[in-house]
Amino acid sequence: MPPLPNAVTAAELQTLSSRAISAKEAAYCPYSKFRVGACIITDAGEYIVGANVENAAYPVGTCAERVAFATAIVAGHKDFKAIAVATDIKPGASPCGMCRQYMREFTTPSFPIYMYDGEGNYTVKTMSEVNPPPSESPRFYDTDVFAN
Numbered sequence: 001m002p003p004l005p006n007a008v009t010a011a012e013l014q015t016l017s018s019r020a021i022s023a024k025e026a027a028y029c030p031y032s033k034f035r036v037g038a039c040i041i042t043d044a045g046e047y048i049v050g051a052n053v054e055n056a057a058y059p060v061g062t063c064a065e066r067v068a069f070a071t072a073i074v075a076g077h078k079d080f081k082a083i084a085v086a087t088d089i090k091p092g093a094s095p096c097g098m099c100r101q102y103m104r105e106f107t108t109p110s111f112p113i114y115m116y117d118g119e120g121n122y123t124v125k126t127m128s129e130v131n132p133p134p135s136e137s138p139r140f141y142d143t144d145v146f147a148n
């Protein structure tokens with residue numbers, strides 16, 4: 001497999017993962033007890049972290065990925081190389097649908113998402129793998145779906 005256009009170096013991935021994992025400590029999750037940490041690396045090599053921030057009114061809470069991206073955008077960053085998302089479960093969790101759409105706004109199809117489990121192992125998928133365009137969904141234009 002050719003290297004991803006957004007490929008990070010081994011050293012960058014080490015930093016990305018350790019910061020995402022330690023960002024779990026900042027999670028505010030008294031309701032779910034499900035800690036999530038995230039870390040983005042920008043094209044310029046800066047690291048921006050986020051953690052989930054829950055709310056008594058469930059939909060008001062924010063996921064770690066969106067906290068990290070919002071922080072980065074507000075700080076003026078526009079180009080991103082990769083994100084790491086860390087949870088305490090095994091295998092590591094994939095971003096929720098809201099975060100996939102949110103990240104899509106600011107990333108390319110080849111943008112890698114490194115998903116770390118509670119033991120520090122990861123799987124990686126690209127943005128296009130976790131959030132393919134609707135036109136790539138085989139069911140999207142299948143009118144038979146609605147006929148049945």
Ligand SMILES: [Zn+2]
Pocket residue numbers: 063064065095096097098099100
């Ligand atoms: Zn999410």
